[in-house]
Every structure is written in structure tokens, then in C-alpha cells.
Amino acid sequence: MKKTVILIKSLSFVFVLGGLAPSFINAQDHSLRNTENSVQNLPRISRTSGMGNFHASFSGKNISSDFLINHFGEWLGTNNDHTFKFVTSSTDDLGFKRSSYQHYYKDVKVADELVLIHEKDNKITFVNGELSDEISFSIKQPLSQSEVENIVNADMKTPNVTFDEFDQVITKVYSGKGVELHLVSQISALSLKTLQGFMYYVDNTTKQVVKKLEKIHNHNIAPKINNVFPLNKVSSISKTFFISPLVDAPSTSATYYKGNQSITVDSYNGAYRLKDNARNIHTLDGTGWDGNGTASTGLTGNIAEYTSNTANYMGTNTKPAVEVHWAMEKAKDYYIDRHNRNSYDGNGSIIRNYYNINFNTPNTPIQGDNAAALDVQGIVAMIYGNGLVDGQSGIFNPFVALDIAGHEYSHLMVGRTANLAYQAESGALNESFADMFGTAIEFYSGISPNWNIGEGIPNHPLLGLFIRSMSDPNSGSFILGSQQPDTYGGTYWITPVPPYDNSNDKGGVHTNSGVGNHWFYLLSVGGSGTNDLGTAFNVTGITIQKAEKIAYRTLATYLTANSGYINAYTASKQAAIDLYGAGSNELQQVENAWCAVGLGNCATFLAVNEATKSDIQDIKIYPNPVTNGQFTIESGLKGNVTYEIYDFSGKLIKTSEKLEKGINKINISGVQAAAYILKININGKIVSKKIIVE
Numbered sequence: 001m002k003k004t005v006i007l008i009k010s011l012s013f014v015f016v017l018g019g020l021a022p023s024f025i026n027a028q029d030h031s032l033r034n035t036e037n038s039v040q041n042l043p044r045i046s047r048t049s050g051m052g053n054f055h056a057s058f059s060g061k062n063i064s065s066d067f068l069i070n071h072f073g074e075w076l077g078t079n080n081d082h083t084f085k086f087v088t089s090s091t092d093d094l095g096f097k098r099s100s101y102q103h104y105y106k107d108v109k110v111a112d113e114l115v116l117i118h119e120k121d122n123k124i125t126f127v128n129g130e131l132s133d134e135i136s137f138s139i140k141q142p143l144s145q146s147e148v149e150n151i152v153n154a155d156m157k158t159p160n161v162t163f164d165e166f167d168q169v170i171t172k173v174y175s176g177k178g179v180e181l182h183l184v185s186q187i188s189a190l191s192l193k194t195l196q197g198f199m200y201y202v203d204n205t206t207k208q209v210v211k212k213l214e215k216i217h218n219h220n221i222a223p224k225i226n227n228v229f230p231l232n233k234v235s236s237i238s239k240t241f242f243i244s245p246l247v248d249a250p251s252t253s254a255t256y257y258k259g260n261q262s263i264t265v266d267s268y269n270g271a272y273r274l275k276d277n278a279r280n281i282h283t284l285d286g287t288g289w290d291g292n293g294t295a296s297t298g299l300t301g302n303i304a305e306y307t308s309n310t311a312n313y314m315g316t317n318t319k320p321a322v323e324v325h326w327a328m329e330k331a332k333d334y335y336i337d338r339h340n341r342n343s344y345d346g347n348g349s350i351i352r353n354y355y356n357i358n359f360n361t362p363n364t365p366i367q368g369d370n371a372a373a374l375d376v377q378g379i380v381a382m383i384y385g386n387g388l389v390d391g392q393s394g395i396f397n398p399f400v401a402l403d404i405a406g407h408e409y410s411h412l413m414v415g416r417t418a419n420l421a422y423q424a425e426s427g428a429l430n431e432s433f434a435d436m437f438g439t440a441i442e443f444y445s446g447i448s449p450n451w452n453i454g455e456g457i458p459n460h461p462l463l464g465l466f467i468r469s470m471s472d473p474n475s476g477s478f479i480l481g482s483q484q485p486d487t488y489g490g491t492y493w494i495t496p497v498p499p500y501d502n503s504n505d506k507g508g509v510h511t512n513s514g515v516g517n518h519w520f521y522l523l524s525v526g527g528s529g530t531n532d533l534g535t536a537f538n539v540t541g542i543t544i545q546k547a548e549k550i551a552y553r554t555l556a557t558y559l560t561a562n563s564g565y566i567n568a569y570t571a572s573k574q575a576a577i578d579l580y581g582a583g584s585n586e587l588q589q590v591e592n593a594w595c596a597v598g599l600g601n602c603a604t605f606l607a608v609n610e611a612t613k614s615d616i617q618d619i620k621i622y623p624n625p626v627t628n629g630q631f632t633i634e635s636g637l638k639g640n641v642t643y644e645i646y647d648f649s650g651k652l653i654k655t656s657e658k659l660e661k662g663i664n665k666i667n668i669s670g671v672q673a674a675a676y677i678l679k680i681n682i683n684g685k686i687v688s689k690k691i692i693v694e
Helices: 065-069 072-076 145-156 316-339 402-415 424-445 502-508 513-525 544-558 565-580 585-596 610-616
Strands: 004-006 024-026 053-057 082-091 096-105 108-120 123-130 162-174 179-191 196-203 209-214 216-218 247-254 260-268 271-273 281-285 292-294 298-300 351-355 371-376 379-384 526-530 536-540 619-627 630-635 641-647 652-658 662-667 674-682 685-693
Touching (some): 065 072, 065 108, 108 544, 123 565, 145 209, 247 316, 260 316, 316 402, 316 424, 379 402, 424 544, 424 565, 513 526, 536 585, 544 585
Parallel strands (some): 281 351, 351 379
Antiparallel strands (some): 004 179, 053 123, 179 196, 526 536
């Protein structure tokens, strides 16, 4: 099968078919060349990654969605083999309508490729999404489902795998050299016995697995801990039975980390259970779980109720379960109050918590150093470990802290909004948004909130006091692998290199999330300093209440499956404009916070340091982001001044050239859309500036 490698380029304008129903739009029709409202008046599309991410601002254009829909292919630069099928539309509390269209090539879905049209008062404000416009496939018969299942079973190497969502699609795979398109058979695979869940993509010609995306999100600590502590093996857990629901009652109960808190329980047969029927939250004892489950009932097989003779749970052994029950009540209330979202899916669906889950079930030593969100094949669950590592205590406390529970719950929400692919930068954003909202839930609770994630869970002097820090990402524990970058491409940044698997944390998803975390922290409370790229910054915090609104809108309205940090940068600016206006202080601080973590430019010019301040102020770089493969360096400097350009892995992109006084036109056509470091040597003094290529 021929593989198509996507090259970054500006989209050209070709003509499109008009007059079609918006539910299914063909790509082009040259009969519309003389349309009165010319397509040439539509804004230029900016490509921002090799995965096909793009955006265009329609501000001031006065274009209706009907006109754009009737000229979709002409504007997007596609031919008659490409069609766009209407998926859904909704109008939010601000009055913005968001409509999504799925991309098809020769009637085969192109996975993850949605085009999103945003409009207000019947005029488009912004369009973004993902698009592969250069596809060249002969569509052939897909592999049989049984053949694909055999391939996946051989890869998972575990019994009792269940399958769902079998389909033929076109998918994008980053090979390390470029983005390849593959005609594949897609299938969801789940093993509850070993807690593995993936979306597999099997090439229809080579029969090789070209990609698999993780569908169970957890804290990924166990592999690191097992290399540090010599652990004894212990086994076995008790079994009990399942009971069904009834009537709510108020309770004051003891949590593990946060003292006594008000919760809701329900009364049944003279006892009280950890069940909140009004909020649709059910907390269960997973001690005896045998690795089974169904979509309708959740995890099953020897799952027990927590029961008490009084409404108040005060026993030591129930404190962790009470904590996650209370945490989910706070998480549910937070999303309703702050974002008008009822449950993770927006539809009020049940939230099931399972405490004391063994993460290496079945028939293995107790492994409780984890928490996870499971959303595969209709089975949705929040699962929490007891902190034991192969049955050994004294390393971790239970993984039930409020921000950890809020983090896992937010993974479910991320999966039902942008559905950020759990690998490389999109996976790092997935983790980062989960941390942002887990922390926001802790601040919403008002109970000792802070900017550390999982404080109190490490229970050994070698591990520190918390799992991650948003205020100082570099300060995480080396043993836990939680030293994170606070700057894009800076100290501790992991350059994502395929294949993305457990050996490299899916391309650094738990590490590179520190960049987004620090952006959120600075946007909330402010800060100043100099980042790892040598850029001085000064951010005035806008409060966590405003920051969380911008973060949520960025995620739920604008991001798509393969979005990276550059896309989050652009989307968050648009979210701030929607919420607070184009000239707002909030927008300026969004830009300043991104500049602080290494993306974009500070809204107020700041020098690298005092020693070079006078020199660097004599240099102007524009446009930045760079468009059309060309930008200008305007220099007022004399003497020996040179420049060179590097990518964030340290690779030299453009060799050293002399920078003349005056106007210097720099051509970097053919360079992939990404962030780069422009190093300017001023008579032996090095100044680094970041440029973004679109």
C-alpha cells in the first residue's frame, strides 16, 4: 500500500460545489468561479502542525456559515474525493454556535479530522480543526474483524480481550521523519483482567499495528518505584457481594486527607451506603474485584458496598473510600457550577468509584500505587489504589487525594470533549488539563487548596511530599519521574520520539504536561522571571476563576484530537477573546503566561537580561508567528552580529549567517510548522528568541 507523507504548506484556493445540503458536502465545483461573494475574500488558513491542525480567524469578515459551507472544498483546497459530513452543532452560554464536520476521503472516514465552525449572530468568528488535503489511496476491502482480532491478541499477549468499534478508516502516524497516512482497520480492545485498553490501528496491506492509543489513563508511577524499592510479594483479597440503591441522607464522615467532611449517603435496609442518588455517584469496595465488568453495571464480580450502621462513616478503614466519594461530589458540583457541565459527559451519567483496586489483577501481588480513569467500550469507572506496592506499605498512602480524584475524573471529561490522543504533545495536554481541573476542584472545595498535585500521597523520605508541582514543575521527585519542564523545550523537556509506548511514557505525557501546568499557574496567580530560553517575563495573575474558564473553553470548544502546545496557545487566545474581548487584560495575560513557558511573545516587550537589554531592544522580529515561510529581522546593531535557528531538540535548522544593520529578510520555506529558537550572536553575547512557524 502506498503511504502518503504530509508536507507542511500553505493551502491553495480551488473552487467548491455550492447548493448542497450541509449534512454532506462535496469538495469542489469549478462552475462557481464567478460567485458574487468571492471565496478570495475568505481568510487565509494557517497550518500549525504536520498532523493537519489548522485555524483561521474570521474577525471582521462578515461571512455566514452558509456561504462557507457551500465553498468548503474550495477554501480548504481539496478535490472531489474529499467530502465533509455534518456531525453536530450546539450553542453555548455566550451565544456562540459550534458546528462540526467529519472529513471523508472516497467515503472513508479520516480519523480525528474534524472541521469546527464557530459563529455568533449568524457570522463566523473562527474556524479550526484537522485536515489532510493530500491523500492518494485506492480504497480496498478491509481486513476481516476476526483477522484483526488475532493481530491485536498477539500484540496484547493477555487473555480475555473484548473488542468493539471495528471500522475501516484512514489514520495519521508520525514516524519520526514525517506524518504518514495509512488505510487501516480500527478496533477497540479491552482487557479488564490486566487493565489494558487501546484503540488499535492495523494497516490493511501490511497487517502491522501502526498505532495504538491508550484508553486507560493513570499516574504511571509503578514502573519507576519497582526499580528503587526491593519489594516483598504478598497476595489475596477478600470477597463480598453487590447491593442496589435507594434514599439519600446527610452525613458528616471522616476522609483520609481532609478531616471530617459533609457528604451524602443513602439509607437501605437499616444501613447506610456511600451512594449519592441526587448527584448519581456510587462509591464501592473494589477489594474483591476479579477483573470483570459490563457497560450497564460497571466493574462486576465480587464488588462490595461500603455500609455503616449510622449515616456518619468515622472508621479508619473507610476513610479512603469516604475521601473519593466526597471528592466526586465536589468534582460534580464544580463542573456544574463553573462550566455548566453535568457529569463527565454533560448528560448526568453515573459516576462509579472503586477503592482498593489491585492494578495487576488477577492472581498477582497487590499493586495499589495508582489511580486511573477507565472509559472503554461503555465501561466507565474511577479506580483508586491503596498505596501498597506489591503489598508493601510505607511507600505511598492511598491514591485518593481530592486533586488526584479530580484529575482522573477530568480525564473522562477530556475524552468527551477534545478527546486528546494519549501520546506526545496531545497526550501531555491531556494530562495537563486533568491537572488544571483537578487543582481547580481543590480550590473550589476551599479545603487547604495548593498548587501541588497529590500532596501527602508519597510516604517515604526519598519520594518528597507530593507527586507534581504546578508552581515549580522542576521540583518534582526524581525517583517518581516527576521532574517536569516549566518551559517548552527547556530543562526536563522530553522530545517525543516514536514509537510512543510505556518505555518512553507515550512520548512524555506525564513529563511534558508541566508546561501547560505552569502556564495555568502563572495565568491564575502571576509571576515574573526568566525562563529556560532566556526570555524575561512578567505575568499579572487574573485569578484561578478566570483562568479555569479560559482553560475549559480552550479544551471543550477549540482543541481537537491531535492538538499540540501551539494549538493550545492559539485556541486559548481565541477563548480569552470570546470570554473577555480582543483588547482585554485577560487576553494579554494569556499571551504573557504562554511567553513565560516558552510559546509566543510577551505582550509587553521584555529583554533577555539586563546585560543585553540595550542591544536586544534594537532588534525587531516580525511577523511572529511566521507565515508563508518568511520573516524579517530588523536590526539597529553594529559590529559582528550573526544568527542561526535550532529546533527544540537542539538540531540546527539554519546555519549561521551575518545579520546586517537594517532589514534582513529570512527565508525558511519548507520548515515544518513548530516552535524554534532563533539565536543571535551580538559580538560574542548570545540572545535566544523563540519563533513560531505556522
